[in-house]
Amino acid sequence: MKTLAIKIHEAWLVTLMAGLMSSTQSKHILFDFADILFRHFRWIEAEMVKAGESYDYDRDMIPIQVDKLSIILNNIIMRLNQIDLQIIGIKRELSNRMSSDLSYMREMIAHLSDEEVHAFHAKRKLEYIPLSEEATDALTLFLFEESSKEYELIMIYNYLNAHSSDLYLSRVFQDLVDESLFHLKQFGDMMAKMGILGVPKMVHKELYQSIKIEAFLLAGIDEEIAAKEECRKLSEAVASNSKELAKFFDFINNQESYHIVLMQDALAYWRSKNG
Amino acid sequence: MDAQLIEHLMEPKNYGSMSDADSEGIGKNPLNGEKVAIYLRVSEQDGVPIIQDIRFQAIGCTTTVVAGSMITQEAKGLDFKKADELVNTTMQFLEQISPSDAVCTEMVAIALKASMDTYRLRKGDPDHPAVTYQVQHSCTLKEGETE
Numbered sequence: 001m002k003t004l005a006i007k008i009h010e011a012w013l014v015t016l017m018a019g020l021m022s023s024t025q026s027k028h029i030l031f032d033f034a035d036i037l038f039r040h041f042r043w044i045e046a047e048m049v050k051a052g053e054s055y056d057y058d059r060d061m062i063p064i065q066v067d068k069l070s071i072i073l074n075n076i077i078m079r080l081n082q083i084d085l086q087i088i089g090i091k092r093e094l095s096n097r098m099s100s101d102l103s104y105m106r107e108m109i110a111h112l113s114d115e116e117v118h119a120f121h122a123k124r125k126l127e128y129i130p131l132s133e134e135a136t137d138a139l140t141l142f143l144f145e146e147s148s149k150e151y152e153l154i155m156i157y158n159y160l161n162a163h164s165s166d167l168y169l170s171r172v173f174q175d176l177v178d179e180s181l182f183h184l185k186q187f188g189d190m191m192a193k194m195g196i197l198g199v200p201k202m203v204h205k206e207l208y209q210s211i212k213i214e215a216f217l218l219a220g221i222d223e224e225i226a227a228k229e230e231c232r233k234l235s236e237a238v239a240s241n242s243k244e245l246a247k248f249f250d251f252i253n254n255q256e257s258y259h260i261v262l263m264q265d266a267l268a269y270w271r272s273k274n275g
Numbered sequence: 276m277d278a279q280l281i282e283h284l285m286e287p288k289n290y291g292s293m294s295d296a297d298s299e300g301i302g303k304n305p306l307n308g309e310k311v312a313i314y315l316r317v318s319e320q321d322g323v324p325i326i327q328d329i330r331f332q333a334i335g336c337t338t339t340v341v342a343g344s345m346i347t348q349e350a351k352g353l354d355f356k357k358a359d360e361l362v363n364t365t366m367q368f369l370e371q372i373s374p375s376d377a378v379c380t381e382m383v384a385i386a387l388k389a390s391m392d393t394y395r396l397r398k399g400d401p402d403h404p405a406v407t408y409q410v411q412h413s414c415t416l417k418e419g420e421t422e
Binding site for chain 1: 276278281282284285286287290291292312332333334336337340
């Protein structure tokens, strides 16, 4: 199951990246399929936890720089074929469901139209939004830093969720996974438009396997406060050039505020349960 | 921000773990818990160890990943003597860059040194644990310094 989980993890990321590369209706189909693959990943993870199998989130590097979408679509189909061959040793209902999903996704992806990909030209310009060199550099660093951070949070909260038997904490962890998935898509979309799309770096196992929940939540609250400040600064820096971009960062900033509330609630709950 | 830097940001080279590594080494910042691990696959030619393959992983910021990508790319294919020189040259360069860039770059350089030292120590003791070194620089600005 470990190999299967790694392959699904990689296929999920490639499909998500393909969605970010697309500028047509295919984007939404690929995002939906990425969501399905992430659910497969969670289900296989739950099976591994149940079976007491040790695992981590290590994976291969994923090269994604293509100039035609068809190249990455063919790569996804190849990955889905490999996953299909690996579905062994798991309960029949799950393997049937996964096989059916994989078959449908392969069929649909094979029929998606080809398109030119502009997500890697590194021009770092947003259409209709003129930015100074300084603002462009700040935005570039912010997007790389935060997209990696969101992916890291998805994996950490997902791991915590997979190992939690507490319904309240599970709900908070799942909310935070969903929120970070949304932010990753938003930041990834902007990176693709600027021609600087990249796969977030693999998360070191030390960050999720040996986690101390209280310290993690406390540090997480501090990080969210810092991220809010970064959003505020970026919003101010781009406000004179683009009200639209400034509004986007204010929107993200306000979402971060609620993450802090979720983490504070989780922290209070954890402390009440653990003295 | 130059094109080379952006390329390393978009697709960091040699990032990941290495299950069959001959050695590992860790560079650590004790002040904030950030660290870099470097894994080496080594071959020997006339008794001289050569870095056949290299991978790194980082718990740290984007600058650390860029430094890891650049330094591991430079180190790949070097014999240990030249890789030691690469570490020394990198350490001398740290004074010329901002404190936060310096500490991230130092963490990668000392992780490479640690990994080579682990390899050397394992010649005598195959079970020797991975060597860890701590950074000497700090992210904090000294008086009069700017980022």
